[in-house]
Amino acid sequence: MTTVPSTPLHPTEDVAPPVTAAAEAAARERLLRCLLRETGTPVTAPGPLRLPVPGRPLVAEVTVVSPSGHHGFAAPVRDEDGRPVEHHAVVDAVLRAAGGDPDRAAGLAGEVADSAARTARYLAGARGRWADRPSELSVLRGHPFHPTPKSAVGFTDADLGAYAPELAAEFRCEHVAVHPQLLAERRVAPGDWGLEPAPDGWPVLPVHPWQARWLAGHPRGAELLADGWLRRLGPRGPVVRPTSSVRTVAAPGAPSVWKLPLGVRITHFVRTNPAEHVRRALDASALVARADPAGEHPGFTVLLETGYRGVAEEQAGAELADGLAVLFREPPGADLAVLAGLLEDGPSGEEPALARLLRAAGGGPAAWLRRHLAVATVPLLRVFDRHGIGFEAHVQNTLVGTRDGRPVRCAVRDMEGTHVARDGAAAALLETGSPLLYDREEAWQRLRYHAVTNHLAHLVATLGRVGPVSEHALWAVVAEELAAAGTPSATALTRDRTLPAKANLASRLGGHGERPDYVEIPNPIQEAAR
Known part of the structure; x- marks a missing residue:
């Protein structure tokens, strides 16, 4: 795009x-x-x-x-x-x-x-x-x-003020009515998408205001607008705020979160919703709804993409279809916080929100970490061991719920990043050609990177920095808890000498940031367990 x-x-x-x-x-x-x-x-x-x-x-x-x-x-x-x-x-x-x-x-x-x-x-x-x-x-x-x-290539300075979550932006989405014969739609789970039809009953699409400008300037989009297959309805619906991903938006109390396409390159790729990404998200959501792996773990939940709506690629073309497809996600609830936001220092070097949670919880960083491992890390590993399903649970996809400062709940979002081992039990519930399927070693690599190298390492490093316990001592806590869990994946993490890490710098310089290379780094869990 x-x-x-x-x-x-x-x-x-x-x-x-x-x-x-x-x-x-x-x-x-x-x-x-x-x-x-x-x-x-x-x-x-x-x-x-x-x-x-x-x-x-x-x-x-x-x-x-x-x-x-x-x-x-x-x-x-x-x-x-x-x-x-x-x-x-x-x-x-x-x-x-x-x-x-x-x-x-x-x-x-x-x-x-x-x-x-x-x-x-x-x-x-x-x-x-x-x-x-x-x-x-x-x-x-x-x-x-x-x-x-x-990085946000495509946003001007004015766009930042209007649309950046870091600047507390809020806005109404543009809405576009779609001729029923042009509509593409798939539902995989029940859920209210929070959309009102157009006055004539046509289905509507929420469109990011930046993307609405793009649509008007796109040759095929302008043609479909001129011919009446698409109709711009202007800003409507609730005032929304972007999440930390920039392109996904939510309104307080709304029945659905909207993962919007946005033709801006954020970090290293353009954030539209290509057909394969849509299929991945919906195949994963349908699989999780059927297998219900999270139901085995109290306090651990998965936020499904309940469906998508867009325009038919056969009539609109791939670029326009990718640029208008919207995924609809279950809302997380007001009691959950994105983990990435809890780990950031303030703008003038103030302590991260995690430090305030530690004080409220009492008991120290090790006790807090044990609770987080119980509601987040161990369930992620057990789901992989039992079902072969791995979630892309990096810090921006992980939501944490606390009570009196202590972790009591974890939710994982963004089903597009889900991966399933071909030899896992859940693979039998997928079509042979599903893009979710990976050889076990690659599925295991993806899980280790997102759940450990990205998520757990960032959390442990921050706990070690803001609390009285060293990072090395906290990795020993991780090793103890994983050994006690006793699952194959947990045991492997205490024994493997290395962990996979994305080589984001080399990948950007190599021109393949969307498909990054990996390097192996020392595994601090194994080192602490020795």
Whole structure:
């Protein structure tokens, strides 16, 4: 899908210099973590660390050593004589070290700058409004191992103010009436989608306002509008807020969450809903509704995509169909918070919301972690062992419910990322050609990455940083709980020497960010269990 070119942001013009510096420091930290992880460079102690970059030597000051790679660094990076090195020079050096095509590296350097500029605006906008900020609005800096965690190619500066969750945006979706003969629809589970038909009874589609502009300018879209197959109804329905994913929106108390297509490249791919993604989400939801794996685990739930609505690809063409298909998701309820938002520091370095939960819960980080493992990690592993179903439970897809600060509930969302082992029990419930099916080793790799390398490692690193217990000691708690669980997957995690991690930097430079390479990293669970 073609995107509208973005207008680069210039944070020094929009926010105070200290905020720009903080955003650039966050960008460097993510680049350095990527570089060290993807080159296998060990970090064993705080202090000066010579970076594995070509040309003049660069030295970073390590302030936090993390067994899972969530290292912290002091600003600035310096040369071997102790002189500060400018931010853009550090970025260029890291990209050269990671290899790849020089032209692609130059383009990525621009996106790194753009991502940092957007981060600066988010930090500035959230200052003074951190306490009790909704978790979906709190992911200000983004993925801790991504070179462009806040990239949004296609959004202008004005679009950010209108549509960015980090800026507490809210809006009404445009609605488009679809001729019944053009409609494409599939339902796999009961649920109210929260849509009112057009006055003449035609079915309607909610459309992101940005996407409505795209539709009007799309040749086939303009043609269908002119010929009366599609009719724009304007903004209607409830005021919605985007979730941390930007393109998925929800209104308080609404019966459905809308996963909208959006022709903007967020992090590393354009967030439309291609036919294969729609099928994956609905095949997974139908499977989960039938097998009910979560029903075996009190406190663990899966939020289904109950169906989709769009326009028929045969008549509209693939690009337009991808750009209008909407997935409808079960609402999570107001008592759940996205885990990614609980782990983020505030815009001025305030403690993350997780620290407040720890104080409310009492008992310390180890006790909190044990409760989280019981309602989240162990159920994920048991579902995989019994059914062969793995969920894409990274920190932005994991919702946590607490009572008196303690974890009591976990919900997983976004069924498009579900994967099923071909030899698992659930595979028999799928068609042979379902895109959900993977060889067991690949399904196991995906589960380990999302549930452990991404989700659990981020949580444990944050607990170790905000509490009185070290990260290494907390990994020992993980090892104890997994050993006690005794399932095949849990046992394997205590014995495997490595874990898979996405090589996001190398993958972006290689031009295949949507299908990232993986590297193997030391498994802190196995190390703690020795």
